Amino acid sequence: MYKKVTIYYFSGTGNSYRVASWMAGAAAAHGIDSSISSTANARPTEEIDSGAKNLVGLVFPTHGFTAPWHVIYFALRLPRRPGTHAFVTPTRGGTKINGFIPGLEGTAGYLIALILLCKGYRLRGVQAVDMPANWMALHWGLHPVNVSGIINRAQVKTTAWFGEILTGRRKLGGFIPLFLGLVLLPVSVAYLIGGRFYLAKTFFASAKCNSCGVCAQYCPTHSLTLQGKNRLPYWSYSCESCMRCMGFCPRQAVEVSHPLAILLYYIITIPAGYYLLKWLTSFFPGIKEIVSFWPIILIDYVYFLLSVYLVYRLFHLLIHIPLINRFFTYTTLTHYYRRYHEPGTQLKDFQEE
Numbered sequence: 001m002y003k004k005v006t007i008y009y010f011s012g013t014g015n016s017y018r019v020a021s022w023m024a025g026a027a028a029a030h031g032i033d034s035s036i037s038s039t040a041n042a043r044p045t046e047e048i049d050s051g052a053k054n055l056v057g058l059v060f061p062t063h064g065f066t067a068p069w070h071v072i073y074f075a076l077r078l079p080r081r082p083g084t085h086a087f088v089t090p091t092r093g094g095t096k097i098n099g100f101i102p103g104l105e106g107t108a109g110y111l112i113a114l115i116l117l118c119k120g121y122r123l124r125g126v127q128a129v130d131m132p133a134n135w136m137a138l139h140w141g142l143h144p145v146n147v148s149g150i151i152n153r154a155q156v157k158t159t160a161w162f163g164e165i166l167t168g169r170r171k172l173g174g175f176i177p178l179f180l181g182l183v184l185l186p187v188s189v190a191y192l193i194g195g196r197f198y199l200a201k202t203f204f205a206s207a208k209c210n211s212c213g214v215c216a217q218y219c220p221t222h223s224l225t226l227q228g229k230n231r232l233p234y235w236s237y238s239c240e241s242c243m244r245c246m247g248f249c250p251r252q253a254v255e256v257s258h259p260l261a262i263l264l265y266y267i268i269t270i271p272a273g274y275y276l277l278k279w280l281t282s283f284f285p286g287i288k289e290i291v292s293f294w295p296i297i298l299i300d301y302v303y304f305l306l307s308v309y310l311v312y313r314l315f316h317l318l319i320h321i322p323l324i325n326r327f328f329t330y331t332t333l334t335h336y337y338r339r340y341h342e343p344g345t346q347l348k349d350f351q352e353e
């Protein structure tokens with residue numbers, strides 16, 4: 001059916017990379033010229049050919065019931081290719097507690113599918129795949145037995161589904177998760193415009209960090225730099241909280257500070273726009289009538305970004321002091337959490353150095 005299959009993946013802890021690899025393997029088994037490439041290394045203008053003999057796919061994790069901003073941006077930058085076939089596969093966080101509990105991809109798949117449709121691609125498949133949940137800022141990594149159970153199940157599902165796509169069948173799934181995703185849209189929007197910036201500013205390296213630089217070298221969004229006299233990692237706003245640094249750190253030194261997250265929450269929820277307006281009213285009594293809802297929202301948003309940045313800057317300076325570092329290390333739950341990365345995946349597999 002196809003002459004060429006091109007798969008792009010974005011992956012934090014290796015789940016999406018693994019799913020993309022299974023798909024490329026299945027295509028190769030059908031004798032099709034196939035390639036997988038990370039969004040960081042992709043050259044889509046050269047790699048994607050036009051026409052129905054070519055199949056292009058995007059595989060990526062679900063974040064906040066939708067696609068990560070990095071993936072949305074990647075899809076928006078793809079070249080127009082009218083008639084080229086396309087599929088979209090979000091991976092989501094499955095868990096095992098007694099029985100298997102699936103994740104929820106929400107709008108992740110169809111948002112990217114919509115972008116591809118607007119660029120002229122012909123949609124052949126949308127299907128989420130449950131891989132082990134990897135959000136280690138919230139929960140500990142799953143037990144290895146459960147991890148292997150979930151991965152084996154995902155491999156069977158992925159190869160069967162993708163096998164059908166390769167034979168030319170159209171397979172669109174996930175309409176109930178899409179409906180739930182639309183209901184949860186406010187959560188997804190809040191995550192995209194606020195949550196991901198906030199989360200990026202709760203990471204830090206404990207005293208175990210030896211500044212090896214692996215986290216910065218392999219960060220898929222190049223959001224990490226080593227800073228300060230101790231050369232500790234600093235996370236910028238482009239961080240997607242993909243958990244690669246946390247899951248792959250050779251010394252398990254990357255933590256998410258829960259006390260800092262609570263402190264930040266109190267600071268960012270101060271209604272800065274309201275107070276500013278109140279203060280300005282004492283100079284210009286009529287200003288309340290002129291200033292409407294949206295400028296206040298804008299002021300609140302600028303305040304949010306600025307306060308998160310400044311608090312994290314200060315935190316990052318203080319974290320170099322051993323006593324303070326120890327305090328934040330022992331008061332965060334992540335310090336006691338098991339780490340997770342897809343067991344068969346190594347950092348060098350990501351080809352993003």
Ligand SMILES: Cc1cc2nc3c(=O)[nH]c(=O)nc-3n(C[C@H](O)[C@H](O)[C@H](O)COP(=O)(O)O)c2cc1C
Nearest residue numbers: 012013014015016061062064065092093103104134
């Ligand atoms: C910040 C963040 C948000 C997440 N949000 C969701 C979600 O909304 N729904 C879901 O099913 N899984 C969610 N997950 C789990 C991941 O989507 C899932 O484990 C995925 O397979 C990870 O793939 P990767 O290793 O390629 O990054 C989230 C994970 C992270 C780190």
